[in-house]
Amino acid sequence: MDNPSILFVIDGIEFGGGERTFLQLIEQLPKDKYNIYTATTTIGAFSEILTKKNIDYFPLDMTKRFSWKTLNTLLRTIEENNIDIVHSQGGRVDFYTRLVSRILKSKIKVVNTIAMPVEGYDASFLKKTIYCFIDRFFERYVDRFIVVSKSLQTTLENNHKIPGEKIALVYNGIELDEYRDEASEEFSLKLKKEFNIDKSVSLVGAIGRIVWQKGFEYLVEAVPVILKECPEVRFMIIGDGPLKKELEEKSRRLKIEDKIIFTGFRTDIKEALASIDILVMPSLKEGFPMVTLEAMAMAKPIIAADIDGIREQIEHQKNGLLVSPEKPVILAEAVISLLKNKEEAERLGMAAKERVEEEFSVKKMVSETESVYKDLLI
Numbered sequence: 001m002d003n004p005s006i007l008f009v010i011d012g013i014e015f016g017g018g019e020r021t022f023l024q025l026i027e028q029l030p031k032d033k034y035n036i037y038t039a040t041t042t043i044g045a046f047s048e049i050l051t052k053k054n055i056d057y058f059p060l061d062m063t064k065r066f067s068w069k070t071l072n073t074l075l076r077t078i079e080e081n082n083i084d085i086v087h088s089q090g091g092r093v094d095f096y097t098r099l100v101s102r103i104l105k106s107k108i109k110v111v112n113t114i115a116m117p118v119e120g121y122d123a124s125f126l127k128k129t130i131y132c133f134i135d136r137f138f139e140r141y142v143d144r145f146i147v148v149s150k151s152l153q154t155t156l157e158n159n160h161k162i163p164g165e166k167i168a169l170v171y172n173g174i175e176l177d178e179y180r181d182e183a184s185e186e187f188s189l190k191l192k193k194e195f196n197i198d199k200s201v202s203l204v205g206a207i208g209r210i211v212w213q214k215g216f217e218y219l220v221e222a223v224p225v226i227l228k229e230c231p232e233v234r235f236m237i238i239g240d241g242p243l244k245k246e247l248e249e250k251s252r253r254l255k256i257e258d259k260i261i262f263t264g265f266r267t268d269i270k271e272a273l274a275s276i277d278i279l280v281m282p283s284l285k286e287g288f289p290m291v292t293l294e295a296m297a298m299a300k301p302i303i304a305a306d307i308d309g310i311r312e313q314i315e316h317q318k319n320g321l322l323v324s325p326e327k328p329v330i331l332a333e334a335v336i337s338l339l340k341n342k343e344e345a346e347r348l349g350m351a352a353k354e355r356v357e358e359e360f361s362v363k364k365m366v367s368e369t370e371s372v373y374k375d376l377l378i
Helices: 017-028 045-052 068-080 091-107 125-141 150-158 190-194 216-229 244-253 269-275 290-297 328-340 342-359 362-377
Strands: 005-010 035-040 085-089 109-114 144-147 167-169 203-207 234-238 260-264 278-281 302-305 321-323
Touching (some): 005 017, 005 091, 017 035, 085 091, 085 362, 091 109, 109 362, 150 167, 167 362, 216 328, 269 290, 302 342, 328 342
Parallel strands (some): 005 085, 085 109, 203 278
């Protein structure tokens, strides 16, 4: 019997947690057991990374909400390459793969990874209502849902009424070996040197797309409170997004623009994490964020919002601190407590490192995803 063929489909316009997980699967699934194919848009960050790594992919135009040409391209790709499993992530591509499942009926198996349910999308009430209706209708054509957190599993079972046997919980994982030897002074001081911050100055950082879900505004609002107790600390928000200018303006209104740096988009996230002393995640919504796992692997103390997804990574006062979301004063108090207690910050960081090594490795994620495929191919 020929090796089963798997097609990964993702829009890839940005390179986020979903793209990273798919890249891990593409690179680490055993090539002697599977034929691996990829389809993504040609204008996105994901395709650029695939090209740099000499990984071939089928071009797929995902810039429009719906295109018959894109649907036909996907169908042709599946049929010409005798695909057995189509694995997608993202609302738009999931819609296409579900349509394909409906058209091809039992010829393929479809897997959707859910990192954020449709009802969590940043869209108007009308659009979200339409998206939810379409999503619910076409969910019947998915053979297996992979969720990245227990809270998402509960959402699919209780709100979407999807049978538990169709859902597999697979936590995101990171490449632990890549984080073990990144402790040199040159590496860990890169961003401090770049932005003229003395190495003795504590740097509090936040990393991610600057969108409402990330809650960065609450960190900005916490900064004046923190500075009253710790005037020498500096802050850094690493990332880009539609709310960047708004946050920069807020920092000027609060007269803290000389204390907070907006770096814009960067690819050197490991170096950024190595440079900061405390990672803050003031998010309002998360699936199962990768940046927290990275920070844990580098033994960084983390202060995060007490929300679904993050709560499955961070245990309050055991391997990090959890605070109420949308509460800048409470967030500030947590930051101050770690800035003033270096030993506690170090203890939390080391406990976080131990947890990520036990629970959130790429090897484990790939193995558990492969188990989903094997179950479908029986």
